[in-house]
Amino acid sequence: MPQMNMIEAIRDALDVKMSQDSDVLVFGEDVGYFGGVFRATAGLQETHGLHRCFDTPISEGGIVGIAIGMAANGLRPVAEIQFADYIYPAYDQIASEAARLRYRSNGDFTAPITIRTPVGGGIYGGTTHSQSPEALFTHIAGLKTIIPSNPYDAKGMLIDAIEDNDPVLFLEPKRLYNGPFYGDPHAPAKTWRGHELGEVPSGHYTVPIGEARKISKGGDVTILAYGTMVWVAQKVAEDMGLEADILDLRSLLPLDIEAIEKSVKKTGRCVILHEATRTSGFGAELAAQVQERCFYALEAPIQRVTGWDTPYPHAQEWAYFPGPKRVGNALRSVMEG
């Protein structure tokens, strides 16, 4: 089976869809000839033509705006926002327009767009290349928000997103592009080569939006994670010798609440991880839903492990990042509780 890193898997998904469906267009800043600053669209212009993979003006609102118009007119646009930190000029187009077009017109018009954007820290990107704004989008009715943690899922989920008839925000944890990251920046970098999840089938397949990936089947504790934190969770649980049920949520909205409920009712303990700031983060939603459904099964308070409620600092990147130490402390406290 072909080995791919996450960038290659994303590019392959785009290539598969562009080959299958001439309505699929790919565009964004530096996306065309150059192939994107992370190279996710490299070669697509050459293969599919200048008018199917092209550069846009530096105007995120414009990028999402044309995507909506194109989609309403029958195309399947895939827009790239260079960094999620730059998505805010497009917020109005996403929140007020893409997410509401179906509702407002009672199904008369729809906006089946996919927006891809890199999220998360770990590359010394500072305040403007590190953010995880997922909660600002899961709060929007009419929008789906998903985030893969490995090449296999990235390809299958992106294909599913492009085929979805609703607008989908596809978040790419940039620290995972080249390999899994276990939370220690000083450890030698791992690549996806030789990793089971770096084996990516060629051609078309989907990983359905809305299903969590169950990583291990322990009975000690449930860990809810997504993106980069999935790998940190695995490493810490392993190092602590915990039999943890780790759920890689993959899809934040829609959420696989059945899988979560089943696991927490089994373990009675729940730790939630995300890189984003804590207050009003997606972890708050998860904690609320878990207690609504599993309150009587819980043996300890639900714990959240997150970034601090500050902007993402540059030099203090690893002091900010919710690394193994912070995750370990929460796991210990939940196990003692």
Add this chain to the structure above:
Amino acid sequence: MVSEFRIRTETESNMAKQSGSNKSRLYVPEPPFRPGDTPDYSHISVPAAHSPVRPDPLCDADETRDHATSLIRVMRFNGETQGDWVPGISPEIKRTALRDIALTRAMDERMFTMQRQGKMSFYMKSTGEEAVSVGHSLALQDTDMIFPTYRQQGILINRGASMKEMMCQCLSNSGDPLDGKSIPVLYSFKKHGFFSISGNLGTQLIQGVGWAMASAYKNSDEIASVFTGEGATAEGDFHYALNFASTYRAPCIINVVNNQWAISSFQGIAAGEGETFAARGTGYGLATLRVDGNDVLAVYAATEWAAERARRGGGATLIEHFTYRKSGHSTSDDPSKYRPESEPDVWPFGDPLERLKTHLILIGEWDEERHVELLESCKKQVRETYKSAEAMGNLSGETRVNDFTMFEQVYEHALPHLDEQKRMFAQERD
């Protein structure tokens, strides 16, 4: 009106590439040259013998319509100056400009190399466009507030900011006035009238207009000067800025540094191929000037004109500085992937440092020997300053930034939940 200096691309060749199974009527502009091509800019006629007239700085904006599509130049390539825009500045000031351009370039060189050695996470050079910053800064008062992009380090050099502090900011070390919070080059120097640089493109243009409106409200003589690259003029914020500046006659200068490239996108992506960036101001009723950005005297002259207009109540001016980004976008970029490697060398407007040097030699105020000495002394100053800066920490070793500072300056006074998180962090550190 279409400018004769815009870079025209061939619609026909574009359409040809879209033939076959990929036929479509959707037009997508392309730059004239890509890697593998031999760049030829002979179709850009560099105006040698004329400059558009210099109107009164308080003229009707309408009188600057043609200035938006022509090009103000003062220095010819042989060093002679000519036309109405020749600024009345002394050889001393010209030598200051020469030194500041050379010093900015030397600092950029050094910092780029040190980034390659892992001493800092990132760096951005301004090579080839230093005359824009230096010439502009020279023509303003030090109390005028500048809203720069990440490519105006020449302004800090000209205003006498501490190079060591600048370097420490890039090194994110214990001497960094920003305590490591920001990525390299996103300086903040209020004491030098240099607004904190945001990483989000375009956002500060309209803030600069607001600053200028406040100056007017306070009956102050100070003006604001805001910068954007040509690429970021595509953001809505640019249009907010033009609109508000026009409506309230804000005492400000809106500078578009057209260095031809926005990372890998040529300028035709930002603007379409029909008009200049300066002409964007025409529709908003702003005064508009378009200037040879590699001609430091022309930049000075245009800035002086716009500053006078703003200070005397004439309102805002949009200046397009026509220049070229000789280096990569940043240390993360490889320009050979999207433009011919020789393009910087064949760019027909020459190099700002060389052009000023030629002029100074022609008027008998400079010579080759002094020039070599100048370059040497700039290098030496940069080398020594860097050494003392790096001694305060760097990213490849210890930055020596106190990690707890990340909780500071989120709010004026720490809020309880942040204090709590600070305590959690302290535990994590034990």
